[in-house]
Amino acid sequence: MKPITLQEIADTLGISVSTASKALKDYPDVSQRTKRLVKELAATLNYTPNSFAVNLRTKESMTIGLIIPEVVHHFFSSVIKGIIYQAEKKGYLVITLQSNESYELEKKQIALLMRKNVDGILISLANQTANFDHLKEVIEQDKPLVMFDKIAKVLPCSKVIINDRKAAYTATKHLVDSGCKRIAHFRGPLLPQNSIDRFLGYKKAIEDHDIQYDPSLVYICEDMSFEEGKKYAQKLYEEHKDVDGIFVNTDLVAIGAITQLKELGVKIPEDIAIVGFSNWFMSSAITPTLTTIDQPGFKMGKTAFKRLLKEMKKKKNDEKTDPKIIELETSLVKRDSTPT
Amino acid sequence: MKPITLQEIADTLGISVSTASKALKDYPDVSQRTKRLVKELAATLNYTPNSFAVNLRTKESMTIGLIIPEVVHHFFSSVIKGIIYQAEKKGYLVITLQSNESYELEKKQIALLMRKNVDGILISLANQTANFDHLKEVIEQDKPLVMFDKIAKVLPCSKVIINDRKAAYTATKHLVDSGCKRIAHFRGPLLPQNSIDRFLGYKKAIEDHDIQYDPSLVYICEDMSFEEGKKYAQKLYEEHKDVDGIFVNTDLVAIGAITQLKELGVKIPEDIAIVGFSNWFMSSAITPTLTTIDQPGFKMGKTAFKRLLKEMKKKKNDEKTDPKIIELETSLVKRDSTPT
DNA sequence: CTGAAAGCGCTTACAG
DNA sequence: CTGAAAGCGCTTACAG
Structure with missing residues (x-):
């Protein structure tokens, strides 16, 4: 079944293609009668303009x-x-x-x-x-x-x-306000701007609150996966027993971290408090539910x-x-x- | 900056559009020299055929x-x-x-x-x-x-x-094999075929193993959300204390059910065993990890x-x-x- | 109010 | 080996 063309409509109506085209598009200089005839026929034949031709003409x-x-x-x-x-x-x-x-x-x-x-x-x-x-x-x-x-x-x-920097600042400040004194950061890769900005927000928040910035508390996640969350939580646990808060670059990683810390017997939030980023819907489903930054996707x-x-x-x-x-x-x- | 057309290439080379077109597409009946000239010019001008025109011609x-x-x-x-x-x-x-x-x-x-x-x-x-x-x-x-x-x-x-029916059968049979005697099913909406098939697989599996099918153990999820998982787990807990296994239509709902049952103090899998469907990656992240059917998306x-x-x-x-x-x-x- | 004509940029069957 | 011509299906400026 081949699609109908304007030509065919014009032919059966005994008018020209130009008039048929204009009738369909309600040009003011076409008689009501012609418009009605064309539109009716188009409707019964289920005509739709060939989009390829329209694209070529309109360049859209x-x-x-x-x-x-x-x-x-x-x-x-x-x-x-x-x-x-x-x-x-x-x-x-x-x-x-x-x-x-x-x-x-x-x-x-x-x-x-x-x-x-x-x-x-x-x-x-x-x-x-x-x-x-x-x-x-x-x-x-x-x-x-x-x-x-x-x-x-x-x-x-x-x-x-x-505003990644501001949001990260808010997240980190919330940890400070909750009484955390030694706050780690699981950040994203080095290149993307938002991973940089979240890191900068974190850094500024702790420095603004008289906590010494310690680069060894910053862990870089390459693919920001659940597994990396577990991995760096384990590493952090081994390297820095005194950490009492983590701001994590994204929820999935945070959930990985929580899973691992729970396995290690760390109490959340009593021993370590955690804030994620993005408000992935799973964040309200895990135990404990995850404090996070809502990012309106x-x-x-x-x-x-x-x-x-x-x-x-x-x-x-x-x-x-x-x-x-x-x-x-x-x-x-x-x-x-x-x-x- | 307007895009280059074949016409322009042909003009600067002093040949016809047809030949230029054929040269670019390596038609056998064009001289090597012409082909080279056209291709070189096309490359330096960064020529790409206008897709709208190509669509119209080729109808693809x-x-x-x-x-x-x-x-x-x-x-x-x-x-x-x-x-x-x-x-x-x-x-x-x-x-x-x-x-x-x-x-x-x-x-x-x-x-x-x-x-x-x-x-x-x-x-x-x-x-x-x-x-x-x-x-x-x-x-x-x-x-x-x-x-x-x-x-x-x-x-x-x-x-x-x-094969939804077969997969659901396998899932339910696994519950039976694990010793479950009274198995509930959280199913999907009534219309979709796969929700029907999973239900039928569930029904056949229990009947094949001499467990009486009980329609009151089948709960219908409308939107198959985390919340529905919680809701029906709560309902099931109130209505049927004797249930010891649930086959859930999809992992997200299963995770909702697990969350709610944990809150109610139900031990999984000791009191109630659960099998999900789809192997959503979150299934290996929750506690307890979820037994499920892997569906290769x-x-x-x-x-x-x-x-x-x-x-x-x-x-x-x-x-x-x-x-x-x-x-x-x-x-x-x-x-x-x-x-x- | 209607229509002939040009043209969007290409492809391809045909002629030379 | 090259090119003129037709045509894909439409739109629109222009003439009548």
Whole structure:
């Protein structure tokens, strides 16, 4: 069954393709009668314009590209959901690609999306990405680009983020306020900005409260997995018996740490208090429930798409847009892994 | 900066567009010299063919559509990852849509993808979908369609599934073998086939082992959430003190049940043994670790795409394909929530 | 109010 | 070996 074309509609109605086209799109200079006839026939034939032809003519695909480090991840999948939801609402479709934290893949995927002629690109950087030329080119080609969560500060494009430093400060301060004197930090890899910012927030919070910063209390997680949480909790337990609080870069690692510490007979929060980051829903399910920073993934996705849409529209009207940095609110969720 | 066109390449080289096109695609009837010149210029100008024009000509978009009930879900996001991974490997991009378990949305999204002219569609049904006309139409329009996980048995298209009934039988039999005499079942909603099949597997397993089937021991979860696990565990505890085993439709609910039972002072697995379903990675992280059925999400995604690709290729060559049902292996993962 | 024409950028069957 | 031509299915500026 071949799809109906405008040509066929025009032919059976004995009118021209141009008129049929205009009738369907409600151009004011077409008679009511013709409009009615065309629309009725289109409806009964179940006509839909060939999107390939429309794309070619309008140079728009109503499709955007999304590059994300890892799909199987509670925070990121929430962001994806927010993006897809908002995009569909506005008539856009989303092509999702996973960079797998690899710079090379990310670069290839940017090229793929550019070749595909998507109307705009949303990206959260791979941990390994330290060179931004591939993204600079996107900007130079005047293709709307919005970064979220894992961003590159130097790039002149819009960004949707949380204030990682401030949130980490709040988290760490909560440990201090709970009476912790010696606070460790399980941080993320060295490159990504948010892992740096969370570390800086941690450092500032303890120094502001007259606790000596001790680099040996900072453990670097490479893949931020449950296993790493267990591993570094074990290591910390062996190396630093005096630690009484840990601020962990992300909930999954924190849950790993809790699991291991429980196994070692450490009481949480009495012996060691723990604060995580992201408010993964599992955090309220484990024992003890995890105090953490709520990071609004779904909202971040929606916001990032909204910003991208604005820039795509501006571009269509040949207007310039200035990059904007949108900061989303986070909040401390107090639970049982810190003392009340 | 406007993209380069073939026309421009042809002009600067003083040849025709046709020859330039053929040179780039290595047609045998173009001189080596011309090929070299065109390819070199294309490379230096960073030429890529306009995908809209190519789509229109070839009637292919190298894009597929994916409709999934819920993106923020460990099993489904693993499937998505498998699909995206395999598709990218073969030069295809994936447009993902979330049906949110809603029939109406799913129907709209099918229409969206058809209008978009994707080369094929991958779908896992919404729980609420009981009418399949929208999918029948896809099949009638001869658009390759492969269902996975949540399928409709009656539809004449390929399907990638696990044997839910068999897996549920294995899970329940494991409880029987562990000495359980009175086994409850937390099942999924009434409509989806896999929720039905898991229930049937449960029922058959107990009946095969001379345990009386008791409908009052079957609890129906509507949204299969952590909270429902807690709720029905509480209810079960109040209504049936004699239950000594539960087979739960999915890990998240099982973890909710464990959490609640622990709170009630029930010993797991001594008082009540529990088996989940899906082998969500959190299952090995909670205490006690959860015995469960491993459901290969990533592999299911890869397999579904491979099958779709085969059908898309066949269609391109005007060959027929017979629907094929591909059953993936599952396995019982024994952990601490059942006695050793 | 309607339609002929140009054109989006490519591919490919055909002629030379 | 090269190129003119047709055509994919639409949109829109222009003429009448």
